[in-house]
Amino acid sequence: MSSVAHLPQDPLPIGPRPAPRALGGHFTAWLRANLFASIPSSIMTLLLLFVLGKACIAFWQWGIANAVWIVSGNDTSACRALRGAGACWAVVPEKYRFILFGTYPFDEQWRPALAVVIFIALFAVSSRRSFWRKELFLLWAAALAVIGCLMWGGFLGLSFVTQDRWGGLPVTLILATFGLAFGFPLGILVALGRRSKLPAIRSLCVLYVELIRGVPLISLLFMASVMFPLFMPDGVNIDKLLRAQIAFILYAGAYLAEVVRGGLQAVPRGQYEAADALGLSYWEKHALIVLPQAIRHVIPPLVNTFIAFFKDTSLVLIIGIFDLLTTAKTAIVDPAWQSFSVEVYVFVGVIYFMFCFAMSRYSRSLEAQRTHN
Amino acid sequence: MTTSTPKRPPARPWRLSLSDPRVAGLFWQILVVGIAVAVVAFLWSNAVHNLSVRRISTGFAFLGREAGMPIADSWIDYTPKNTYLRAFIVGIVNTLRVAVIGIVLATVIGTLVGIARLSSNWLLARLAAVYVEVLRDLPLLLQLLFWYVLMQGLPAARQAWKPVEGVYLSNRGLILPSVPLSEANWWTILAVIAGLIVFHFVRRRLIAQQMLDGRARPAWPYALGLVVALPALVSWLAGASWSITLPELRGFNFVGGLTLAPEYFALLIALVTYTSAFIAEIVRSGIQAVPRGQSEAAKALGLKRGFVLQHIVLPQALRVIIPPMTSQYLNLTKNSSLAVAVGYQDIVSVANTTLNQTGQAIESIALIMMVFLTISLGISLFMNWYNARIALVER
Numbered sequence: 001m002s003s004v005a006h007l008p009q010d011p012l013p014i015g016p017r018p019a020p021r022a023l024g025g026h027f028t029a030w031l032r033a034n035l036f037a038s039i040p041s042s043i044m045t046l047l048l049l050f051v052l053g054k055a056c057i058a059f060w061q062w063g064i065a066n067a068v069w070i071v072s073g074n075d076t077s078a079c080r081a082l083r084g085a086g087a088c089w090a091v092v093p094e095k096y097r098f099i100l101f102g103t104y105p106f107d108e109q110w111r112p113a114l115a116v117v118i119f120i121a122l123f124a125v126s127s128r129r130s131f132w133r134k135e136l137f138l139l140w141a142a143a144l145a146v147i148g149c150l151m152w153g154g155f156l157g158l159s160f161v162t163q164d165r166w167g168g169l170p171v172t173l174i175l176a177t178f179g180l181a182f183g184f185p186l187g188i189l190v191a192l193g194r195r196s197k198l199p200a201i202r203s204l205c206v207l208y209v210e211l212i213r214g215v216p217l218i219s220l221l222f223m224a225s226v227m228f229p230l231f232m233p234d235g236v237n238i239d240k241l242l243r244a245q246i247a248f249i250l251y252a253g254a255y256l257a258e259v260v261r262g263g264l265q266a267v268p269r270g271q272y273e274a275a276d277a278l279g280l281s282y283w284e285k286h287a288l289i290v291l292p293q294a295i296r297h298v299i300p301p302l303v304n305t306f307i308a309f310f311k312d313t314s315l316v317l318i319i320g321i322f323d324l325l326t327t328a329k330t331a332i333v334d335p336a337w338q339s340f341s342v343e344v345y346v347f348v349g350v351i352y353f354m355f356c357f358a359m360s361r362y363s364r365s366l367e368a369q370r371t372h373n
Numbered sequence: 374m375t376t377s378t379p380k381r382p383p384a385r386p387w388r389l390s391l392s393d394p395r396v397a398g399l400f401w402q403i404l405v406v407g408i409a410v411a412v413v414a415f416l417w418s419n420a421v422h423n424l425s426v427r428r429i430s431t432g433f434a435f436l437g438r439e440a441g442m443p444i445a446d447s448w449i450d451y452t453p454k455n456t457y458l459r460a461f462i463v464g465i466v467n468t469l470r471v472a473v474i475g476i477v478l479a480t481v482i483g484t485l486v487g488i489a490r491l492s493s494n495w496l497l498a499r500l501a502a503v504y505v506e507v508l509r510d511l512p513l514l515l516q517l518l519f520w521y522v523l524m525q526g527l528p529a530a531r532q533a534w535k536p537v538e539g540v541y542l543s544n545r546g547l548i549l550p551s552v553p554l555s556e557a558n559w560w561t562i563l564a565v566i567a568g569l570i571v572f573h574f575v576r577r578r579l580i581a582q583q584m585l586d587g588r589a590r591p592a593w594p595y596a597l598g599l600v601v602a603l604p605a606l607v608s609w610l611a612g613a614s615w616s617i618t619l620p621e622l623r624g625f626n627f628v629g630g631l632t633l634a635p636e637y638f639a640l641l642i643a644l645v646t647y648t649s650a651f652i653a654e655i656v657r658s659g660i661q662a663v664p665r666g667q668s669e670a671a672k673a674l675g676l677k678r679g680f681v682l683q684h685i686v687l688p689q690a691l692r693v694i695i696p697p698m699t700s701q702y703l704n705l706t707k708n709s710s711l712a713v714a715v716g717y718q719d720i721v722s723v724a725n726t727t728l729n730q731t732g733q734a735i736e737s738i739a740l741i742m743m744v745f746l747t748i749s750l751g752i753s754l755f756m757n758w759y760n761a762r763i764a765l766v767e768r
Contacts, residue, residue, distance in 0.1 A: 034495035356510035
């Protein structure tokens with residue numbers, strides 16, 4: 001240190017050099033760097049601009065300029081007169097109640113609407129880091145119970161609505177969320193079983209996970225819809241929606257087990273050994289020490305798995321359960337509206353996209369936080 | 374010998390108590406296996422009872438009966454008079470046909486989009502990002518129905534779109550020019566494959582020799598001889614003709630050429646675009662996982678851009694890319710079962726029709742599962758072999 005003090009001071013400190021001046025203004029500099037950096041890049045930019053421009057003009061003409069926004073009643077002659085040159089958005093105000101809520105009694109549709117709001121609130125609350133505590137599980141149980149009560153009714157003057165009249169967005173959300181809520185504990189048990197030292201339990205869990213992950217979801221749904229009744233004793237009749245829900249839970253359990261297993265592997269060995277040294281039992285060790293760390297670790301992949309479930313619920317269309325996609329497809333069976341399926345698919349596509357995009361944004365922000373830390 | 378082998382402590386005697394970990398382990402295993410066996414036995418006895426009430430005989434004997442099921446789009450000979458077994462085989466071929474071509478196309482498009490996302494051209498990178506985001510966040514079934522509706526909205530065969538001579542797009546599907554393959558053509562194709570395999574070994578040998586003395590030996594004369602000259606000779610000897618047949622409109626439909634039915638085409642587009650969005654993300658993260666220093670060091674050595682990508686960056690990126698890519702290939706294959714929603718007769722669709730015709734639910738679903746488990750196993754084994762081949766050999 002002392003030797004530094006003896007060094008003579010620099011008589012003329014050289015100030016920082018000015019930044020190199022960009023050619024043209026700020027905007028042209030950006031253009032040069034990002035769009036016209038080289039000749040091939042410039043050609044690519046012009047080509048893409050041309051294609052993009054054409055696509056935008058075509059969409060503008062079809063979707064906005066020539067589109068029919070409203071018609072009176074079922075008189076779709078104005079839409080038909082366009083012969084495909086413009087969109088018939090009038091189908092959306094005409095059919096949106098059916099697409100969103102299916103055949104739920106029309107006057108009672110505030111109930112499924114409220115259920116959707118509770119679902120969204122539940123997701124919003126669960127996404128806050130400050131709520132990642134044990135109480136969150138109680139909150140989920142309470143919210144799901146409230147949603148069940150709202151949908152079924154039969155008390156406090158609410159009329160009873162059977163499951164076969166449920167439909168649309170609430171069914172999609174129910175299948176995905178209940179699948180996660182019940183599949184998650186199942187997944188934890190199976191993940192623990194797969195890492196267990198007991199060979200019989202381990203092989204059962206491996207068999208379950210690999211069997212479910214090796215076959216398409218459709219075959220599980222077929223199993224639920226046609227094979228399941230064969231396996232039940234006489235007189236036991238389980239509703240179709242519930243059977244599909246069970247298939248979803250089993251499906252979710254296998255995929256979530258692999259996610260949780262990843263988290264268990266990420267917990268350092270020392271944590272397990274320290275818990276053993278304290279004399280904790282197997283269940284105490286996992287409930288108090290290992291799982292809280294493991295689950296925090298797998299929250300981003302958990303969100304991604306949930307996005308996949310949310311999209312996969314649309315497969316129930318094939319076994320005839322009225323989720324959001326099935327109601328959309330049914331809405332255009334009406335002869336007057338038959339030829340406007342593209343418009344309806346765009347409408348439900350926007351709904352699906354909003355949910356999935358919000359969740360995938362969230363999952364990426366979690367990942368970014370983790371790499372930042 | 375100064376050190377003596379340590380004596381193992383004597384095994385503790387078993388205590389008949391749950392606090393003995395060995396006894397506890399045995400107890401839990403017996404309990405869990407017992408519950409599993411009991412549940413299966415309960416379900417099975419119910420199934421046997423229900424089947425006897427409904428007079429459905431179990432077993433696979435129904436496979437020998439006449440199917441009576443029309444299958445429009447098949448690559449192997451099939452009529453409704455054939456057996457269920459043959460219908461199932463047609464279904465399996467149809468599944469493989471869409472899965473294999475889908476995997477190849479999805480890999481090519483996904484890789485291009487993944488590289489485009491890393492482009493220095495802002496517009497290209499943005500568009501690739503939008504492509505990935507939109508396709509990933511919509512259910513595949515919705516996309517499939519969307520493509521199928523668009524396909525049905527295409528003009529009739531008489532007003533078919535003709536982007537290039539010999540290519541027609543109409544509500545009958547996509548019709549392409551084809552080369553009718555006779556036996557002689559097949560011999561030539563076989564010769565190309567054999568030539569490629571021999572060339573692969575020749576090239577390995579040339580590289581091994583270069584390792585010994587450092588002299589580079591050109592491989593192109595061998596490539597020319599084995600992959601071009603040899604098949605040409607076979608083609609000439611066997612008398613193969615390579616004339617292209619252009620499809621022609623006769624009446625209301627096309628004659629000649631290769632037809633991709635609208636169901637198949639819609640399914641293929643949906644599977645390829647959806648999976649390519651996931652593959653693009655895998656390729657992007659794989660390339661980003663290669664440290665910058667690697668390509669900078671290669672450039673400092675004076676290597677050319679293409680050489681750096683081919684020999685430095687991609688081999689390292691592949692190690693990160695292959696495992697998630699395997700699961701995307703498996704997903705595409707499993708997702709091809711959505712064919713049933715648009716009426717393309719893959720294995721699931723054939724099994725579903727069989728199930729409705731015969732009531733053999735358990736057997737039909739078991740067949741679907743067996744087929745997919747076998748395909749999954751096959752893809753996993755191949756990709757694991759490939760992964761082991763390209764894995765980093767550590768000292």
